[in-house]
Amino acid sequence: MTHSHTQESDTYFRAFRKKATGQSVYTFDVVLPFMLHGKLLRSPHAHARIKSIDASKALAMDGVSCVVTGADLAELADPYYGVGLRDQPVIAIDRVRYVGDVVAAVCAVDENTAYRALQQIVVDYEPLLSVMTPSAALMDDAPVLFDTPTRGVSPVIGAGSAYKIDPAPNVLYEYTFGYGDVDRALDSAHALFTDTFEIGRINHFHLEPYVNVARWTGSQVEFWSCNQDPFVLRADVARIFGLPVTDVRIRTPLIGGGFGGKSYCKMEPLVALMSRKAGAPVRLALSMDESMLTLVKHPASLTLTTGVDKQGLLLGRRADITLDGGAYSDASTLVAIKTGFRIGGPYRWQAIDSRARIVRTNTIPSGSFRGFGGTQASWASERQIDMIARRLGHDPVAFRKRNLLKAGEPFAPNDRGIDLDLAAGFDRLIASMPARTKGRGQGVAIGIKDAGGTGNHGQALVRVNQSGQVCVSTATVDIGQGAPSAMCRIATEVLGLPRNTAVYASVDTEHNPPDNGTHVSCATMITGLAVEAAARDALQQVLAFAASQLGCTADDITLEGWLVRHGGALHPLEPMIRKYFGGIGWEFIGRGAFKEPYAPATPMGAENVSWMPCWSGAEVEVDEETGQVRVLSLVVGSDAGRALDMGTCIGQVEGAAAQAFAQAMFEEMRYRGDQPDNATPLAYRVPRVADMPQDFRAFVMESRLGVGPGGLKGIGEAGMLGIAAAIANAIEDATGASLTKTPFTPERVLAALDARQAPDIAASK
Amino acid sequence: MRLNVNVVVNGRSHALEVGAHETLSDVLRERLGLTGCKVACDQSVCGACTILVDGDPVSACSTFMFKVDDSKITTVEGLAAGGVLTRVQEAFLQDGAFQCGFCTSGMILLVTALLARDPNPDDATVQQWLSSNICRCTGYNSILAAVRRASAGLRTEAAA
Known part of the structure; x- marks a missing residue:
């Protein structure tokens, strides 16, 4: 079943026209002057202690700028990431815990050189016993993956829910939920059934690989990132490097598929570390094999x-x-x-x-x-x-x-x-x-x-210029779901303007108001409500301005397209705005927010x-x-x-x-x-x-x-x-x-x- | 080793000196700025990098540049001459045969090659051809609809 689109359908059509003609810019396409390329050495062992890493041969190669290893994490404020509970080091410190764990990162003039340099890095491992399934991990004598308590906190939960962090060896987290008296309910049952179901492991297989470009200027770092959650990522990078969030800037171009795989912090802090050590912009594009080993x-x-x-x-x-x-x-x-x-x-x-x-x-x-x-x-x-x-x-x-x-x-x-x-x-x-x-x-x-x-929030700006053209600005990223088109439609509906008058601002944490990230099917709803409120705010500003020019109150007038109706007369807004503001015109900047309140x-x-x-x-x-x-x-x-x-x-x-x-x-x-x-x-x-x-x-x-x-x-x-x-x-x-x-x-x-x-x-x- | 390669890309001649290891996708993307050619699997499995070499669909990620010496290459950037979309591009737009768009240029070029050979392919032929390329977003229905629309358009054109 499909649905036809007409040229009239605006932002959607324009975005897709770029996709149909090869003009869309993804993070994958971002190139910076003097940019180096990164490649990662990954553990061949499921579980091992790293005894030593010798990168001297790699560093001696022409075109190799630097090699980052666990030793470089000493300079970080907090070398761990994770959602709530943080146990994943930016790069392996002294131990690897799965085949694919990142052990060393090379920065070089091109990917081929970086690949060749990886072959020259010698890692001395002491293999440890591994546990490959939950049942093996739960055995009494199972090898334990972590020797120290897990850092961080649980996500928010409320009544009827409870959690334990590290409740048992190799158990990261236990969540319990319930209501009513389940024993009584089951005891009173006419029939009882107990069955066990299993579901296998799958990978996201997003076609655009994980790709990030990082560049430092002084103590500030900026990213072009395929990450779905720019403000979440900004907070993680700031915490890890001990920076104010305003020193971290994330730009999110078009994302070539994610399905959850590109949500939350992953290898981005490592790319920043590589770039800082190399003293140059660094692009790290994982191969698809590596993407499959990431999540x-x-x-x-x-x-x-x-x-x-x-x-x-x-x-x-x-x-x-x-x-x-x-x-x-x-x-x-x-x-x-x-x-x-x-x-x-x-x-x-x-x-x-x-x-x-x-x-x-x-x-x-x-x-x-x-x-x-x-x-x-x-x-x-x-x-x-x-x-x-x-x-x-x-x-x-x-x-x-x-x-x-x-x-x-x-x-x-x-x-x-x-x-x-x-x-x-x-x-x-x-x-x-x-x-x-x-x-x-x-x-x-x-x-x-x-x-x-849970308790998500979004904020939005809706900017309406003197010609009735609209720019919608939020942190919702375009990952193929058509969010820009949806946001523009929500704004123009409120403003009563044609859908093709709106554009969607590129996502950049330095400019867009924040949200919790583009995931859990929240954007059109949560951030959409913020856009709706911002458009209403902008509309009120337009009406207040027009009323002041017409010598009436805002209640006396309505907007019809980019004309103001006052009684029987229609007044074009653009000349009115230009006459008052002169110069290049003016923008009515509407602000909107939505927050689902916490409710314990x-x-x-x-x-x-x-x-x-x-x-x-x-x-x-x-x-x-x-x-x-x-x-x-x-x-x-x-x-x-x-x-x-x-x-x-x-x-x-x-x-x-x-x-x-x-x-x-x-x-x-x-x-x-x-x-x-x-x-x-x-x-x-x-x-x-x-x-x-x-x-x-x-x-x-x-x-x-x-x-x-x-x-x-x-x-x-x-x-x-x-x-x-x-x-x-x-x-x-x-x-x-x-x-x-x-x-x-x-x-x-x-x-x-x-x-x-x-x-x-x-x-x- | 450096090799001289002469190619016509989207109607424009290029005389290039390339390394023996350089792939078609690298040359298109990094030397000619044709980033519409997307590299995803880099193993000739997914078809995202599909471009046309003398009209044949080819995985640019797994083709050495020296192999295409003396050929005519078409990338997605070469389709909409003068800004007028081709029938296939138009059909993809009309049927919303996109989500993230990373597979799209390869899909459009693949379908272009198919319809150039067979303007009225039966379902089995379409399935066979399209199965060389992966779309992880759409579930394929909208892409199949676009192929049907484009081929119907070609039939109408031929009949007129």
């Missing part, structure tokens, strides 16, 4: 115990969730919180009791990935709901409908009510499914997550800004001889509250669904022993066009119940949530085979087909 989505194991009453109403759920955090914290705390919180899914419960632990292993750090634990939670929850319905002999559709939350009902105590009609979207999904065909199975799922983040009585510590559904349906055909699953139809829907641009919303939902589809069917980053098995673009498989189901459709509802301008809300992560469960549910519908682990490889499908004969493991009372 992955948390693999997880989720054990759910769910109680149901005689009528098929859900009573209580206990969840024990283990997330593989990899070697370093990154955003693991947030993922633990969100997975644990979301495990109930879109249903009404008497009681929930969940625990989500981040276990450290000697693998690639896990962090944010489009949905922040939402995919893991929805996979397990929606798979189990379906299994329960089938075991009880209930129709999975009717079973879900009986338990679905209604609009306005809280997801959890004291939280904001559900801001959409979950049943209406579900009905639309069911109606969108193909007619039943013999030999094929159909499955559905309803993923859900909160969206918009809510589970997340602030009301969740919006609710994001993912109605998912799949039709499959299973070759029982080979275990091959063909997904013939994939239908996915979400709610945008209000779609500013339907084509863009559909594109977001389809794009996320394609990623989730691949994770369900074949995509996985694997390890062989302690080495990554397929962390190269050649070996790691992401979906190509021929992989996609022939019938692949998305729909977007408009509940108008979001808190954003006109009732809108974010939609970027939605399409990920329900897909894996819908496909597995369809496989069970077709064959009776029960898949509980992604991806659904032929081997696993065959094993599940064989297991059909085994006695039912459900503990039914």
Whole structure:
């Protein structure tokens, strides 16, 4: 399904015209005079102590400027980064904790020289025992990754939530969430089901690699960065280097895909350190192999115990969730919180009791990935709901409908009510499914997550000049989601000006007002509200000025395009402004802000800004001889509250669904022993066009119940949530085979087909 | 070792002295300023760097510059002559066949090459051709729609 755009649709069209003609500038394209190039030496060991590093041969090479190692971190105010909990050194200090950990960084005149210099660096390692899986890491005698307590603090949480930092060896963080009396709810159940689900490790595979250019002038550092969160990055770099934030400047050109991979601080402080040591601007563009060693989505194991009453109403759920955090914290705390919180899914419960632990292993750090634990939670929850319905002999559709939350009902105590009609979207999904065909199975799922983040804020400037041309300035970055177009549309709607009068300012922390970063589907909603307020402010200024010129009050006049209506007369504004201000004219600069206040009585510590559904349906055909699953139809829907641009919303939902589809069917980053098995673009498989189901459709509802301008809300992560469960549910519908682990490889499908004969493991009372 | 290479890029002749190790993508991006050629995987896997060499789609990241001596090269910058978008570019715009845009120039050139060979490709042919390039953002529906729109436009043009 696609949606046509006309030239009239302005900013969107102009931005895409640049993309279609090769004129868009990404960080990847930034070149500075006398710029050097960096390359990184990475650990071949999963776990080892660094005994010594000899870079003398590399330094003696023509064209090599400097080599940065852990010894250089002594000059930093704080050499560690991470979200809340900070345990990742800017570069390995005395120990490496995964294959790919950065050990040395070379700055040279070009990348080839830097690559060759890496080969000349001699690192003496003392290998240590490694732990590659959470179960290995949790054994009593397991080697421990960190000898000291973890620095930093937990993200904010509220009533019903609790956390522990370093609760056990190799456990970084434990989050617990609950309400009601879960023991009582489960004891009173007519039927109890305990099942364990697993989900594999995937990489973001954004096509633009991680790329940063850093340059120092005196004690100030400036970046051109692909990072999604310029103000978050600014704060991290300032803390690490002991600088005031005003001495750190981040410019964010167009970003070539991120999906969470480019959120939060990663190698940027290292690039700054390289540049400072080299005394020249330095560009570090990782290869895609290196990108794949930088961050992955948390693999997880989720054990759910769910109680149901005689009528098929859900009573209580206990969840024990283990997330593989990899070697370093990154955003693991947030993922633990969100997975644990979301495990109930879109249903009404008497009681929930969940625990989500981040276990450290000697693998690639896990962090944010489009949905922040939402995919893991929805996979397990929606798979189990379906299994329960089938075991009880209930129709999975009717079973879900009986338990679905209604609009306005809280997801959890004291939280904001559900801001959409979950049943209406579900009905639309069911109606969108193909007619039943013999030999094929159909499955559905309803993923859900909160969206918009916790207590987030955004600020905006809307500048309107004498000609009625608008410049919208915020910190929301363009990562392909069309945010500039959305922000311009929100501003021009308030001002009553044509959409093509607005441009979106480039993102630069020295000029734009801040926000919390472009992630958690918050930009159009949170920063959009700030833009709306800023546009109103600008409008009031225009009206006040015009009233003063016309000798009336602002209440007497209205704006019609760039004309002022006063009684029966229309007055052009531009001559009025030029006459008064002269010179080059004037700008009415509107300021706007939005802050979701903290609310300690809510589970997340602030009301969740919006609710994001993912109605998912799949039709499959299973070759029982080979275990091959063909997904013939994939239908996915979400709610945008209000779609500013339907084509863009559909594109977001389809794009996320394609990623989730691949994770369900074949995509996985694997390890062989302690080495990554397929962390190269050649070996790691992401979906190509021929992989996609022939019938692949998305729909977007408009509940108008979001808190954003006109009732809108974010939609970027939605399409990920329900897909894996819908496909597995369809496989069970077709064959009776029960898949509980992604991806659904032929081997696993065959094993599940064989297991059909085994006695039912459900503990039914 | 330095080698002399003569190429016509987007209609303009260039006589270049290049190293034996220099790739087509490096020369286009760093010496000719044609940064519309994007390098993503750098292993000829993803197709982001696709450009046309004598009309054939080629991965510029994995092609040595000396190999394209005496050829005509088209990059995305060479498509919209005089600012008028080609039918394929126009179709990508109309169908919103972009998100981040990093794969876009390669996709547009790939589709340009396909439609030059077969103005009316069947679905299987389109699938086969487009499967050489990766888009991580869209899920491909909008790109397929753009290909259909562009080929329909070509048919209309041919019939007129």
